[in-house]
Amino acid sequence: MRTLILCVGNASSSDDGIGARIGQVLQSLPLPGDIQVEVVSRFRIELPDRLAEVDHLVVVDGLTAEAEPGTCTVVDVTGHPAAVVASGCCHAREVADIIQLAREVAPEGEGCAITIGGVRVEHSDWTGGDFSSAVLSAVPRIVDLLLLTTGAGLKLRLLAAELLRKSERPTREPVELYSWGEASAQAAGLQ
Numbered sequence: 001m002r003t004l005i006l007c008v009g010n011a012s013s014s015d016d017g018i019g020a021r022i023g024q025v026l027q028s029l030p031l032p033g034d035i036q037v038e039v040v041s042r043f044r045i046e047l048p049d050r051l052a053e054v055d056h057l058v059v060v061d062g063l064t065a066e067a068e069p070g071t072c073t074v075v076d077v078t079g080h081p082a083a084v085v086a087s088g089c090c091h092a093r094e095v096a097d098i099i100q101l102a103r104e105v106a107p108e109g110e111g112c113a114i115t116i117g118g119v120r121v122e123h124s125d126w127t128g129g130d131f132s133s134a135v136l137s138a139v140p141r142i143v144d145l146l147l148l149t150t151g152a153g154l155k156l157r158l159l160a161a162e163l164l165r166k167s168e169r170p171t172r173e174p175v176e177l178y179s180w181g182e183a184s185a186q187a188a189g190l191q
Contacts, residue, residue, distance in 0.1 A: 015121035069122035070134030
């Protein structure tokens with residue numbers, strides 16, 4: 001099963017950019033070849049081609065639904081209208097467009113499974129501000145839930161948890177958890 005994790009957000013927009021931050025963490029992991037991660041701040045022209053190639057689309061965004069800030073949510077929305085499922089996302093219109101497009105480009109008779117995951121934001125109206133502590137502290141949990149949802153395996157989930165624990169620091173700057181060579185060696189050692 002080919003999976004695309006599409007993380008939506010602008011990392012310079014306070015909690016609103018948590019999707020981009022989650023994407024940076026996922027991109028630094030030694031994911032299996034059938035799981036790809038992309039970080040986007042808006043709809044891109046090449047997106048339809050990418051969506052036509054996947055069996056499972058996971059959209060990651062900040063969430064505005066009624067919940068405590070930092071609450072992690074992952075839900076299968078395959079059979080629900082895009083406008084309804086995207087309404088709790090910080091980038092509701094973009095997410096609705098992406099979901100609709102994924103349905104349109106799926107091969108005839110084959111449905112693309114669609115999942116939305118994210119973290120309930122505390123502030124979505126700041127520009128250039130840091131993440132709130134509740135949202136930043138939720139990153140390890142949402143990464144684990146996304147890896148579980150994509151079937152990445154327990155060993156990778158444990159590796160991600162350990163590396164996130166070691167790299168905990170409240171910063172907006174991208175954090176390289178480890179080099180690709182180190183990650184591959186650690187992943188191979190877990191098999």
